[in-house]
Amino acid sequence: MLNRRLTPLSRAGILAFIGFVLLILSRFVGELRNYQGAQVAVYVIAISSITLLTGYSGQISLGHGAVMAIGGYGAALSFSLWNFPFELAILFGAAVGTLSGFILGVAAARLSGPYLAGTTLALAVGLPTIADQFKVLGGEQGLSFDIGDAPTWVRKIGGADFTQYKWFFWICIIVALLSLWAITNLLHSNYGRNWRAARNNAVAASLAGINVARGKVLAFTVSSALASLAGALFGLLLGIVTPTAFPLSLSFAIVTGAVLAGVSNLAGSIVGAVVLVAIPEVSGALATHLGGSQKVTANLPGLVTSLLLILVVLFMPNGLRIKKFKGKK
Amino acid sequence: MFIDTLLIGISSGAIYSLMALALVLVWRSTRIVNFAQSGQAVLSTYIGYEITVKTHNYWISLPLAIVCGALIGSLVDLLFMRFLSKRIKSGPIAEIAPVIATLGLLGLIQSLIGLIWGNAFLQYASPLSAKGFTFGTHTVPFSPQNLFIVIASALVLGIFGVVFRFTNLGLSLRAASFAPEIAQLAGIRVGRVRNIGWSFAGAAGAVAGAVITPTSTLSPNSLDLLFVSGFIAAVIGGLDSLVGAVVGGLVLGIGFSFILQYISSSVTFLVGFIILMIVLLVRPRGIFGKGVGRNA
Numbered sequence: 001m002l003n004r005r006l007t008p009l010s011r012a013g014i015l016a017f018i019g020f021v022l023l024i025l026s027r028f029v030g031e032l033r034n035y036q037g038a039q040v041a042v043y044v045i046a047i048s049s050i051t052l053l054t055g056y057s058g059q060i061s062l063g064h065g066a067v068m069a070i071g072g073y074g075a076a077l078s079f080s081l082w083n084f085p086f087e088l089a090i091l092f093g094a095a096v097g098t099l100s101g102f103i104l105g106v107a108a109a110r111l112s113g114p115y116l117a118g119t120t121l122a123l124a125v126g127l128p129t130i131a132d133q134f135k136v137l138g139g140e141q142g143l144s145f146d147i148g149d150a151p152t153w154v155r156k157i158g159g160a161d162f163t164q165y166k167w168f169f170w171i172c173i174i175v176a177l178l179s180l181w182a183i184t185n186l187l188h189s190n191y192g193r194n195w196r197a198a199r200n201n202a203v204a205a206s207l208a209g210i211n212v213a214r215g216k217v218l219a220f221t222v223s224s225a226l227a228s229l230a231g232a233l234f235g236l237l238l239g240i241v242t243p244t245a246f247p248l249s250l251s252f253a254i255v256t257g258a259v260l261a262g263v264s265n266l267a268g269s270i271v272g273a274v275v276l277v278a279i280p281e282v283s284g285a286l287a288t289h290l291g292g293s294q295k296v297t298a299n300l301p302g303l304v305t306s307l308l309l310i311l312v313v314l315f316m317p318n319g320l321r322i323k324k325f326k327g328k329k
Numbered sequence: 330m331f332i333d334t335l336l337i338g339i340s341s342g343a344i345y346s347l348m349a350l351a352l353v354l355v356w357r358s359t360r361i362v363n364f365a366q367s368g369q370a371v372l373s374t375y376i377g378y379e380i381t382v383k384t385h386n387y388w389i390s391l392p393l394a395i396v397c398g399a400l401i402g403s404l405v406d407l408l409f410m411r412f413l414s415k416r417i418k419s420g421p422i423a424e425i426a427p428v429i430a431t432l433g434l435l436g437l438i439q440s441l442i443g444l445i446w447g448n449a450f451l452q453y454a455s456p457l458s459a460k461g462f463t464f465g466t467h468t469v470p471f472s473p474q475n476l477f478i479v480i481a482s483a484l485v486l487g488i489f490g491v492v493f494r495f496t497n498l499g500l501s502l503r504a505a506s507f508a509p510e511i512a513q514l515a516g517i518r519v520g521r522v523r524n525i526g527w528s529f530a531g532a533a534g535a536v537a538g539a540v541i542t543p544t545s546t547l548s549p550n551s552l553d554l555l556f557v558s559g560f561i562a563a564v565i566g567g568l569d570s571l572v573g574a575v576v577g578g579l580v581l582g583i584g585f586s587f588i589l590q591y592i593s594s595s596v597t598f599l600v601g602f603i604i605l606m607i608v609l610l611v612r613p614r615g616i617f618g619k620g621v622g623r624n625a
Binding site for chain 1: 356361362364412413416417424425426427428429430432433434435436437439440441443444445447448553554557560561564593596597598599600601602605606609610
């Protein structure tokens with residue numbers, strides 16, 4: 001799917017086929033699976049924003065949860081206050097996120113490694129508190145982002161029992177596939193090559209005429225666009241955006257998802273997303289098996305995630321593509 | 330009112346200084362920002378809490394918590410960080426691997442704490458009153474516990490200052506972080522000295538956790554915000570400078586306290602973020618950083 005020899009058109013064909021299969025599948029699985037499928041799609045977008053940023057441009061962000069919050073709030077605000085149709089609201093959220101990402105990126109391009117990590121961490125802690133300051137953002141209660149049932153023409157295609165969750169699943173899958181298509185093309189273009197060159201050796205890249213700083217800002221901007229798009233969809237899934245919907249742990253979760261499958265592997269974002277959605281369910285089942293006390297149920301998902309993260313960083317730091325990476329070097 | 334705010338600011342600034350100091354100690358010796366620092370500190374605070382449950386005496390639990398904090402720091406280095414730095418030297422993840430690994434460690438410590446003690450808020454009580462001193466009819470918000478926080482932090486900072494400045498150990502610590510290869514040639518066991526740096530950092534974090542927790546509650550995440558403040562303080566001071574960490578902590582503590590008093594409680598971290606951005610953009614090596622700090 002992501003092979004570099006493919007043209008954008010053939011990639012579009014393959015992704016459209018996958019999308020078609022998934023949409024057909026959604027008719028045969030239950031409500032919960034549809035919802036989880038939508039969650040996976042949202043995480044795919046969010047994780048691919050980190051993959052692009054960290055794996056290709058070599059920057060790190062522990063604050064992408066905050067960027068997701070910007071997207072979510074942008075979408076919800078335009079939807080509930082200005083009565084935008086939801087498609088436009090999502091795009092509006094992504095646009096606001098892109099703009100903030102550009103501003104952040106200008107600052108981030110001057111920082112490296114742990115400085116950037118700490119600064120974005122401070123952003124993730126600080127930003128959600130804005131919501132309490134402005135009445136228009138709804139404070140603790142947040143803003144409603146309830147798009148209701150699918151329009152009639154969709155229900156005609158989808159069949160009689162086309163529920164809201166199926167509708168969510170369709171929206172998220174289509175947006176995720178479109179984003180994956182766009183990112184793949186971008187990463188295989190000049191821009192993607194320049195990012196990788198600057199990441200591997202900034203001095204050599206700038207000698208070859210690549211504007212390293214501009215590339216970093218662009219990468220942060222594109223990455224924020226994706227993250228805020230994911231944030232808008234995240235709000236749509238929840239039906240509401242609140243300050244607590246975008247906690248610090250969300251920022252950590254998407255970084256975890258990106259690292260789990262190898263941080264410079266775009267297809268890995270799908271694996272990471274599935275793992276992120278599966279961990280609560282698997283560890284929930286495990287907790288019940290272990291006796292299901294409240295302590296175990298509450299902490300097992302965190303334990304499993306952290307252990308996975310540590311093991312992957314220690315033993316497969318470059319994900320499954322490690323051999324390929326060495327070969328190209 | 331002004332004096333009250335200042336005093337509270339000094340008290341929280343002292344804690345930020347300790348946390349910043351812990352970060353600086355690790356950064357200087359290993360070029361790693363230890364995101365697990367708040368986890369280590371909260372773990373040693375839980376151990377202190379457990380000891381007060383058994384002995385009903387805060388003054389026994391405090392030194393033991395500090396010792397445990399030092400041990401935890403040393404273990405994290407021995408079992409984890411050495412292994413990590415040996416394994417990961419190149420590849421797209423090399424620069425961010427320590428960040429990811431310490432974050433993973435933070436999650437691991439916090440979920441283990443949750444498994445052992447649960448996620449409920451606990452009270453780690455201190456015999457000192459949390460009620461403010463009263464002068465005549467006026468009660469100030471500055472309490473005996475706040476006074477103790479300031480004294481304990483000053484003591485720890487003073488001890489570290491003396492150790493670094495006047496002892497052989499301090500000299501080798503500085504040498505090992507300044508030029509590891511040359512220090513090794515001069516007969517310093519760099520690995521061991523680094524390990525001591527990690528345990529000092531763990532002890533500083535443990536002091537911060539054990540003296541601040543009696544003023545609020547104890548939970549697996551209760552020191553996370555303290556970590557963020559400590560990081561901002563450390564960067565303001567220049568991640569390399571011990572004096573900078575202390576000054577940065579005090580500046581931030583007093584600044585936060587005035588914002589809390591005169592503007593609003595909920596914008597503090599946003600202001601912290603803005604201060605951090607300004608410092609990093611205007612003077613990336615921090616107020617007390619020397620020479621070429623980081624490479625962009």
